[in-house]
């Protein structure tokens with residue numbers, strides 16, 4: 583038994599979508615491996631972001647997926663929250679007294695095309711002009727249009743399972759663009775079509791990373807969750823999120839960022855900021871040593887700023 587957790591249950595709070603519940607159960611299984619005596623419970627919390635089917639910006643952005651879970655954590659209704667880091671906003675500070683005690687090892691960061699059932703196509707390059715593609719991500723829309731300005735990219739919301747069901751039922755879109763990692767997490771690997779290269783589709787900051795958040799004062803839980811932390815992923819997350827923070831992007835800003843470690847042990851960070859239709863963008867790629875992740879993130883943001891990123895972000899309505 584982990585020190586300080588005798589007689590306690592560990593309640594993991596998460597969103598209620600199949601992906602979120604699946605992720606939280608995986609985290610519960612990992613904790614069970616370390617601590618077989620601990621009673622780990624997964625508690626689904628419906629957030630306003632999940633209930634609302636309109637434009638997220640009208641709800642104040644991605645924070646709409648956090649509010650109810652933040653509250654449950656701060657109030658002690660749950661002991662830890664399981665989040666896709668990609669959905670944790672960069673411009674809203676986490677509630678005081680909470681911390682991310684662990685970042686799980688990063689999963690695949692690639693986005694993939696998912697064709698509607700019966701689609702004759704196998705690659706974006708084959709699509710005739712005017713073909714409709716569905717995504718609710720401003721980052722994906724901008725990059726799709728950057729490569730294929732002749733495509734028609736439109737919004738589709740809801741959790742991944744319901745989006746896939748609508749893709750097949752409605753014939754409104756030829757395909758969707760979704761995270762390969764997310765599709766695998768819900769057991770829909772077989773729907774992964776063309777996997778887009780990172781040059782064509784630079785990932786979101788924090789893509790493929792699950793973060794475990796808890797109350798900083800809850801030493802026993804902090805100590806337990808720390809055992810799941812992946813040091814290299816944490817360094818990459820620090821660099822990417824320092825960049826996001828310095829750019830002061832909001833939920834409507836098409837921002838992409840990807841940090842990795844090069845074979846010679848350097849940190850590489852790419853940052854991109856796009857206009858909404860992908861017609862203009864700023865790009866920066868810089869390197870530094872792993873102990874300077876935050877400095878690297880701030881530096882990439884400043885280079886992007888010099889290349890016009892701030893004007894691009896300011897010009898986007900939100």
Ligand SMILES: NCc1[nH]cc(CCC(=O)O)c1CC(=O)O
Pocket residue numbers: 666667668669742759760761762763764765788789790791792
């Ligand atoms: N915004 C929803 C969301 N949040 C995290 C993932 C996938 C897994 C990840 O990248 O962490 C997804 C689905 C998607 O973008 O297709």
